[in-house]
Amino acid sequence: MIVSRTALQNELRELEFTLKDLNLYLDTHPTDLSALTEYNTTSNKRDVAKTHYEKLYGLMEIGSNEEQPRWDWISTAWPWEERANEVDTGSSETCRIGAADGRTAGEVGDMAGKGIYAEAVLEGVEL
Amino acid sequence: MWNYEKMLQYPIKIKNANPKLAKFILTQYGGPNGELGASLRYLSQRYTMPFDEAKGVLSDIGTEELGHLEMVGTIVHQLTRNLTPEEVKRQGFGEYYVDHGLGIYPQDAGGTPWSAASMASSGDVIADLQEDLAAEQKARAVYDNILRLADDPDVREPIKFLREREVVHFQRFGEVLRKAQDMQGKRKFF
Numbered sequence: 403m404i405v406s407r408t409a410l411q412n413e414l415r416e417l418e419f420t421l422k423d424l425n426l427y428l429d430t431h432p433t434d435l436s437a438l439t440e441y442n443t444t445s446n447k448r449d450v451a452k453t454h455y456e457k458l459y460g461l462m463e464i465g466s467n468e469e470q471p472r473w474d475w476i477s478t479a480w481p482w483e484e485r486a487n488e489v490d491t492g493s494s495e496t497c498r499i500g501a502a503d504g505r506t507a508g509e510v511g512d513m514a515g516k517g518i519y520a521e522a523v524l525e526g527v528e529l
Numbered sequence: 530m531w532n533y534e535k536m537l538q539y540p541i542k543i544k545n546a547n548p549k550l551a552k553f554i555l556t557q558y559g560g561p562n563g564e565l566g567a568s569l570r571y572l573s574q575r576y577t578m579p580f581d582e583a584k585g586v587l588s589d590i591g592t593e594e595l596g597h598l599e600m601v602g603t604i605v606h607q608l609t610r611n612l613t614p615e616e617v618k619r620q621g622f623g624e625y626y627v628d629h630g631l632g633i634y635p636q637d638a639g640g641t642p643w644s645a646a647s648m649a650s651s652g653d654v655i656a657d658l659q660e661d662l663a664a665e666q667k668a669r670a671v672y673d674n675i676l677r678l679a680d681d682p683d684v685r686e687p688i689k690f691l692r693e694r695e696v697v698h699f700q701r702f703g704e705v706l707r708k709a710q711d712m713q714g715k716r717k718f719f
Contacts, residue, residue, distance in 0.1 A: 415538070426589055426698075429589055430701055431704075462535055463533065464533065475535075478535065482537075482541075
């Protein structure tokens with residue numbers, strides 16, 4: 403069971419990123435059942451992770467189910483503060499954002515939409 | 530309505546201040562191709578979209594852009610924290626500092642404040658979607674330029690993430706545009 407705040411937050415981030423990406427994909431592919439299944443699975447995992455996080459570290463969002471013993475919404479780290487974005491020592495320096503199988507942001511983004519639009523750009527500039 | 534989640538879409542923790550770089554990156558907060566304009570463009574255009582996919586994509590990408598606005602604001606904030614007056618002067622940040630201190634203000638890299646003239650909302654599905662495709666490419670190009678100017682990996686990683694999202698949004702807008710064109714081909718009225 404993950405307990406470090408950073409690790410929990412990154413787990414939640416990864417799930418929410420996957421959800422967001424599936425959200426956009428499903429907007430233009432509303433009948434893709436395998437994407438819909440992935441959305442539903444991810445959504446359930448995200449609810450579990452969010453509840454777990456909020457139980458230990460306070461509200462992530464106003465109106466969550468977690469009962470608040472005191473009002474710490476204002477005192478927990480704000481997103482732009484460095485303390486809100488600690489990096490776990492020993493793990494990769496960058497958030498492994500993407501799907502649970504370790505696909506990168508770009509790979510997840512392109513998971514089913516290998517259309518003419520993205521390809522032209524991805525070949526783009528050397529960085 | 531919107532709910533606020535107290536977390537960045539991608540983590541940002543910048544160890545070293547760099548006000549010169551902050552001034553470049555500020556253009557993605559309030560410049561002509563930045564995230565403020567992107568969110569307002571999509572969230573304004575969606576009212577006249579004639580079919581569901583378009584309403585969904587504009588609402589959901591517009592919402593994600595608000596999260597990106599928060600990320601860019603965070604990068605600029607962390608690059609300019611705890612500056613001494615000497616550092617402000619030495620690093621070319623004086624012109625900004627004298628008007629805004631270390632506050633985050635929507636302007637481009639040259640100091641021009643954000644303007645609604647940098648976006649369109651035409652009420653026409655084809656015109657708006659073509660503008661959106663161009664907007665994503667222009668934003669991607671600006672992130673490319675930033676990546677050429679930024680060495681700090683703490684800055685480059687979130688910028689690369691933002692750049693990647695522009696490409697994904699371009700993909701989704703392209704799919705919506707194709708749908709709009711198919712519907713026009715069927716002489717379906719908007």
